[in-house]
Amino acid sequence: FGLILAVPLYRHGTREVTGVMRSTLDINLILSILNTKVLNGTGLVSLYLPDGQVLAPGTSEGVRPADSQTLTFLPALTSSKAYDTFTLDSIPSVVGATTVTSGESDENPAVKNLGWTIVVSQSQADNLAPIRQQTQSTIIVALIILAIGAMLTIFLAQYLSGPIIRLTAVAEKISAGNIAQAQVETGDEIGTLATTFNNMTAQLQNTLQNLEQRVADRTRALATATEVSRRLSTILDEKQLVTEVVVQVQKAYNYYHGQIYLLDESGKTLVLAGATGEGGKALLDKKHSLSIERGLVGRAARTKAAVLVPDTSKAPEWLPNPLLPDTKAEIAIPILLGETLIGVLDMQDDVVGDIYTDDIEYLTAISNQTAIALQNARSLAQVQKRAEREALIASIGQKIQQEATVESAMKVAIREVGRALGAHTQIKLKAEPGEKK
Numbered sequence: 500f501g502l503i504l505a506v507p508l509y510r511h512g513t514r515e516v517t518g519v520m521r522s523t524l525d526i527n528l529i530l531s532i533l534n535t536k537v538l539n540g541t542g543l544v545s546l547y548l549p550d551g552q553v554l555a556p557g558t559s560e561g562v563r564p565a566d567s568q569t570l571t572f573l574p575a576l577t578s579s580k581a582y583d584t585f586t587l588d589s590i591p592s593v594v595g596a597t598t599v600t601s602g603e604s605d606e607n608p609a610v611k612n613l614g615w616t617i618v619v620s621q622s623q624a625d626n627l628a629p630i631r632q633q634t635q636s637t638i639i640v641a642l643i644i645l646a647i648g649a650m651l652t653i654f655l656a657q658y659l660s661g662p663i664i665r666l667t668a669v670a671e672k673i674s675a676g677n678i679a680q681a682q683v684e685t686g687d688e689i690g691t692l693a694t695t696f697n698n699m700t701a702q703l704q705n706t707l708q709n710l711e712q713r714v715a716d717r718t719r720a721l722a723t724a725t726e727v728s729r730r731l732s733t734i735l736d737e738k739q740l741v742t743e744v745v746v747q748v749q750k751a752y753n754y755y756h757g758q759i760y761l762l763d764e765s766g767k768t769l770v771l772a773g774a775t776g777e778g779g780k781a782l783l784d785k786k787h788s789l790s791i792e793r794g795l796v797g798r799a800a801r802t803k804a805a806v807l808v809p810d811t812s813k814a815p816e817w818l819p820n821p822l823l824p825d826t827k828a829e830i831a832i833p834i835l836l837g838e839t840l841i842g843v844l845d846m847q848d849d850v851v852g853d854i855y856t857d858d859i860e861y862l863t864a865i866s867n868q869t870a871i872a873l874q875n876a877r878s879l880a881q882v883q884k885r886a887e888r889e890a891l892i893a894s895i896g897q898k899i900q901q902e903a904t905v906e907s908a909m910k911v912a913i914r915e916v917g918r919a920l921g922a923h924t925q926i927k928l929k930a931e932p933g934e935k936k
Contacts, residue, residue: 500526500554500561526554527561542621547573547596549614569594573616584623593626595619666693673700716857723751724864737876741773744869748846749775752858755849756823758782759834759869760789760796761842767791769800769843778822794818796843799831803840805859806831809852825849832862836870844869891919 501523508518526546533544546554553565569587573596576583582595599615601607665682682693727747734740741759749757758779760769771787774780791800795816799806807830811817817829826847834842844866848854895915902908917924 502526530554537619541625542619545618545620547616547618553618569618572596573618576618577616587620591623592620593623662690662693666696669696669700673703719751721861723747724861724868726751727865727868734872735876735879737873737880738772740869740872740876744844744865745773745775745779748844748862748865752846752861754846754854755825755827756847758845759842760800760845761873762791762800762840763788769796772842778820781822782820789818795829796831796845799833799843799845800840803833803835803838805833805863807854807856807859809854812851823847827851828854830854830858830862832859832866834866834870834873836874841870841873895919 503521503523505519505521507516508520509515510517530544530546534542537544543555547565547569548554548562551565551570552562553569554562566588568585572583572585572594576594576596577598582593584591584593586592587594596616596618599610599613599617601610662682727744734743741761745757745759748754756774756776756778758774759772761772762768763770767790769789769791771782771789774782789796791797793816795806795808795814795818798816808814808817809828811819811826811829814829820826827850828848830846832844832846833840834844844862846854846858846862895912898911898915899908902911913924
């Protein structure tokens with residue numbers, strides 16, 4: 500099948516026809532070339548003739564009757580210059596069509612009147628193959644992205660939640676009673692949280708240590724108070740008693756210096772009765788005393804209340820003592836028997852702030868025990884003194900009764916009373932009227 504093309508030949512410079520140039524164009528060849536170029540060779544280009552026949556390359560019959568369904572769709576396809584899907588030659592296909600034109604602005608009637616239509620078809624399987632391939636590629640890429648995203652998610656989860664999990668583990672250890680520090684792994688908010696957690700843990704540890712220390716100190720203080728009370732109950736000598744109190748308290752609480760003042764009979768002066776160290780011995784040798792109107796000891800005596808001064812340099816009432824140059828803190832506890840003031844227990848330390856409010860409770864308990872012990876010692880001393888006096892009187896009376904004469908009896912009485920009193924003794928007798936003196 501061919502297309503015959505003919506054009507006239509004119510004489511040069513004139514319109515005189517001298518011949519005709521005729522050429523035959525093989526249509527099958529053109530269709531074969533198109534079939535190899537269109538849709539990468541997967542499509543089929545056919546030429547539909549106006550008599551309802553179709554010329555398809557590669558067919559042995561050359562031309563054949565066109566499919567009725569295709570002829571039905573051709574007018575709509577050529578007018579819309581679009582494509583449609585329908586079954587072409589029993590194959591589900593994507594079909595497009597266009598009429599053959601000359602391609603000139605004033606279209607050649609001879610070409611236009613041919614009524615030829617070029618139909619391009621491709622099976623839906625081949626047509627959708629790139630889409631399927633693209634879909635498969637998209638799915639594969641999506642799966643790869645999802646896999647990468649999952650790995651990144653796991654990594655980020657480990658990176659973000661790992662420190663929190665380890666921080667939680669440390670918190671569980673602490674709740675179980677094991678103080679531990681969290682590792683600061685990052686510099687972000689989680690790292691800040693770990694740092695804050697460590698600070699809180701350190702404060703908690705310090706609090707627990709301080710609490711344990713306070714419990715230990717309280718236990719030691721109670722044990723000391725019990726021991727001092729036990730010792731006091733066995734001491735009946737006043738001097739030994741006050742010395743034992745200050746020595747035991749100073750040793751147990753590790754004070755710098757300890758001393759006890761006792762109120763004299765005037766009720767205005769506190770006399771040092773017991774003290775520790777070389778400074779205390781020197782003060783005792785000087786028979787040191789203090790007015791109740793002066794110093795921290797005097798205030799404790801006047802107010803009958805404990806006086807605590809953590810820093811003596813800031814206490815206007817504090818009286819420095821050259822024999823105790825290292826005193827930095829002081830506590831004075833009144834020794835009371837009911838409402839009656841007996842004396843003052845005074846403790847001093849060489850470190851500022853090293854005497855605490857808890858010490859008031861312990862020292863007050865010891866002071867109360869000291870008051871009772873002092874009262875007992877004094878009562879015993881009075882009883883012993885009375886017993887000795889009565890025994891002395893009985894002894895002197897017995898010796899006087901053993902004498903035979905009044906003169907010898909008086910001599911014995913003078914001698915024994917003088918010995919007892921440690922003084923010169925004499926007896927004067929009143930003469931009777933008329934007697935020689």
